[in-house]
Amino acid sequence: MLTKVLLILLGMSIILPSRIEGPHVEWEKGPSAPDDDVYGPKPQASEKKLPSEETKPAAIGTQGTLGKLPAATQILNSILNNYDHKLRPGIGEKPTVVTVELSVNTLGPISILDMEYTIDITFYQTWYDERLRYNGSFESFVLSGNMVSQLWIPDTFFRNSKRTQEHMITMPNQMVRIHKDGKVLYTIRMTIDAGCSLHMLKFPMDSHSCPLSFSSFSYPENEMIYKWENFEVEIHENNSWKLFQFDFTGVSNETETISTQAGDFMVMTLFFNVSRHFGFVTFQNYIPSFVTTMVSWVSFWIKKESAPARTSLGVTSVLTMTTLGTFSRRNFPRVSYITTLDFYIAMCFFFCFCALMEFAVLNFLTYSWRIPRASPRLRHPRPRALTRPHARQHQEAFVCEIDDSEESDEEEAPSCPAWQSLSPRSTRRHGGCCRWFKKYLCVVRSCKGSIWQQGRLFIHIYRLDNYSRVVFPVSFFFFNVLYWLVCLNL
Numbered sequence: 048m049l050t051k052v053l054l055i056l057l058g059m060s061i062i063l064p065s066r067i068e069g070p071h072v073e074w075e076k077g078p079s080a081p082d083d084d085v086y087g088p089k090p091q092a093s094e095k096k097l098p099s100e101e102t103k104p105a106a107i108g109t110q111g112t113l114g115k116l117p118a119a120t121q122i123l124n125s126i127l128n129n130y131d132h133k134l135r136p137g138i139g140e141k142p143t144v145v146t147v148e149l150s151v152n153t154l155g156p157i158s159i160l161d162m163e164y165t166i167d168i169t170f171y172q173t174w175y176d177e178r179l180r181y182n183g184s185f186e187s188f189v190l191s192g193n194m195v196s197q198l199w200i201p202d203t204f205f206r207n208s209k210r211t212q213e214h215m216i217t218m219p220n221q222m223v224r225i226h227k228d229g230k231v232l233y234t235i236r237m238t239i240d241a242g243c244s245l246h247m248l249k250f251p252m253d254s255h256s257c258p259l260s261f262s263s264f265s266y267p268e269n270e271m272i273y274k275w276e277n278f279e280v281e282i283h284e285n286n287s288w289k290l291f292q293f294d295f296t297g298v299s300n301e302t303e304t305i306s307t308q309a310g311d312f313m314v315m316t317l318f319f320n321v322s323r324h325f326g327f328v329t330f331q332n333y334i335p336s337f338v339t340t341m342v343s344w345v346s347f348w349i350k351k352e353s354a355p356a357r358t359s360l361g362v363t364s365v366l367t368m369t370t371l372g373t374f375s376r377r378n379f380p381r382v383s384y385i386t387t388l389d390f391y392i393a394m395c396f397f398f399c400f401c402a403l404m405e406f407a408v409l410n411f412l413t414y415s416w417r418i419p420r421a422s423p424r425l426r427h428p429r430p431r432a433l434t435r436p437h438a439r440q441h442q443e444a445f446v447c448e449i450d451d452s453e454e455s456d457e458e459e460a461p462s463c464p465a466w467q468s469l470s471p472r473s474t475r476r477h478g479g480c481c482r483w484f485k486k487y488l489c490v491v492r493s494c495k496g497s498i499w500q501q502g503r504l505f506i507h508i509y510r511l512d513n514y515s516r517v518v519f520p521v522s523f524f525f526f527n528v529l530y531w532l533v534c535l536n537l
C-alpha cells in the first residue's frame with residue numbers, strides 16, 4: 048500500500064512540474080528559434096475559444112506587428128538615446144517655427160459676472176526636430192500619454208487663462224506623432240477658463256470679442272516663432288455649444304509682439320466674436336417697463352378728486368420701475384456706467400415719476416390754495432348761471448368760491464386761486480410766488496386778471512389731465528422710436 052501511494056506521489060511530482068514548465072520552455076525558445084512553429088501553441092489555444100474565421104486574420108496581424116515591433120523599438124531607442132529633451136531643435140542656429148492649429152470642441156458658457164468664458168479646445172502644434180529623423184519602413188510614430196515627456200515640447204501657455212484643465216481620463220489627452228523627416232505633431236486637449244473683458248455699455252445690444260492668446264513662456268521671438276496653419280478654426284457649432292444668450296458671429300486672428308523684461312515674445316491671439324440675442328432681456332425688462340409706464344397714464348383718466356386712487360397708482364408704478372431697475376442689475380457685473388437697458392428703465396422711471404408729479408401739481412394748484420377758513424360771506428352757494436359765458440366774465444364776483452357740487456364739469460371744479468381770495472396781508476406774503484404763477488399760468492376760468500397778459504404762455508391748470516393724456520403717450524412714443532433707432536444701429 049505504502050509503495051503504491053509513494054509511486055502515485057512520485058508520478059504526480061513528475062507530471063505537475065512538466066505541465067507548469069511547459070509554456071516557459073516554449074516562450075524561452077521564442078527568441079532563439081524565430082520560426083513560425085514558436086507561435087504555434089497560441090493560435091491553437093485560442094482556436095478552442097473562438098471561431099477559426101476570426102482568429103486567422105488576427106494571427107496574421109499579430110505576426111506582422113510582432114515582426115516589426117523590434118524594429119520600431121530599435122528606431123525609437125536609437126532616436127531617443129542621444130536625445131536631449133531639454134534643448135529646443137535648432138538651438139543656436141535658427142528659431143524654431145511652431146505651426147499652430149486649433150479645433151474648438153465647445154465654446155461657452157460666458158460668465159458675465161466673472162468676465163470670463165470657458166472653451167474646450169484641441170490644440171495642434173507642429174514643428175521640425177532634426178534629431179528625430181529616422182530611416183525605416185515606418186511613416187510615423189505615435190507616442191501617447193506619458194511618453195510625451197521624453198521629447199522637447201514647446202512651452203506654449205495661454206496668457207489670458209484663469210484656470211486650465213488638462214484631461215487625464217483615461218490617459219492624458221495628449222499625443223505626439225513623429226514623422227520620418229523629423230516633423231513632430233503635438234496634440235493636447237484642454238479646457239480653459241479665459242478672461243474676456245466685456246464692455247456692457249450697449250447691453251443688451253452688446254457684442255463681444257473674447258480673446259484667447261498664447262505665446263511661449265520662455266522662448267523669445269528670436270528663438271521661437273508661431274505660425275497659423277492656414278488659419279482655420281474648426282467649429283463644431285451644432286455640437287452643443289453652451290453660449291445660451293449669445294450667437295457666435297465669427298473668429299479672427301491677430302499676431303503681435305509684446306515686450307517684457309524677459310524679452311520680446313510673439314503673441315498669437317484668437318478672437319471669438321459673439322453677439323447677444325436679447326429676447327430674454329426683452330421679456331424680462333423691456334416689456335414690463337413699457338407696460339408699467341403705460342399703466343401709470345391710467346391716472347389721467349381718473350377724476351382728480353380720487354386722490355387715493357391716483358396716488359397709489361402713481362406710487363406703485365414708480366416703485367415697480369425701481370424694482371425693475373434693481374432686478375436688471377442682479378446678475379450683472381458692478382460696472383459704474385449705465386447701460387442701454389439702464390437708460391431705458393431710467394426713462395420709464397422718469398415717465399412714471401412725471402405722471403405722479405402731474406397729479407401732485409394738479410392737486411396743489413387746484414386744492415391747496417383754497418382757503419378753508421374763507422368767510423361765510425364768500426361761501427355762498429354757487430349759482431348754476433356761472434357756467435354761462437357771461438357769468439365767466441364777471442368772475443371776479445365769485446372770488447374764492449368753493450365748488451362743492453359733484454356734477455360740475457372738470458374745467459370748473461375747484462376754482463379758488465389763492466391770489467384772488469387771500470387777504471391783502473397774505474397776498475403780500477405770497478405775492479412773488481403768486482405773481483409768477485399768475486403771469487404764466489391761468490388757474491381761473493377766465494384769464495383776464497391784472498397781471499395776466501394775452502399772448503403769454505397759456506396753461507389751463509384744470510386741463511392738465513387733458514394735456515397729459517396726449518403729451519405723455521406722444522413723448523413716450525417718440526422716445527421709443529428714437530431709442531430703438533439709435534440702439535439697433537449702434
Ligand SMILES: *[C@@H]1O[C@H](CO)[C@@H](O)[C@H](O)[C@H]1NC(C)=O
Pocket residue numbers: 180181182
Ligand atoms: C537614412 O538613410 C540615408 C541614406 O541611406 C542616410 O544618408 C541618412 O544618414 C540616414 N539617416 C539616419 C537618421 O540614419
Ligand SMILES: *[C@@H]1O[C@H](CO)[C@@H](O)[C@H](O)[C@H]1NC(C)=O
Pocket residue numbers: 285286
Ligand atoms: C451639423 O449641422 C450640419 C448642417 O448644418 C449637419 O450636416 C451635420 O450633420 C451636423 N452635425 C452634427 C454632429 O450634428
Ligand SMILES: *[C@@H]1O[C@H](CO)[C@@H](O)[C@H](O)[C@H]1NC(C)=O
Pocket residue numbers: 256296297298299318319320
Ligand atoms: C471680431 O471682432 C473684432 C473686434 O471687434 C473685429 O476686429 C473682427 O473683425 C471681428 N471678426 C469677425 C469675424 O467678425
Ligand SMILES: *[C@@H]1O[C@H](CO)[C@@H](O)[C@H](O)[C@H]1NC(C)=O
Pocket residue numbers: 275276277278300301302
Ligand atoms: C490670420 O491667419 C491668416 C492665415 O495664416 C494670415 O494670413 C493672417 O495674416 C492672420 N491675420 C492676422 C491678423 O494675423
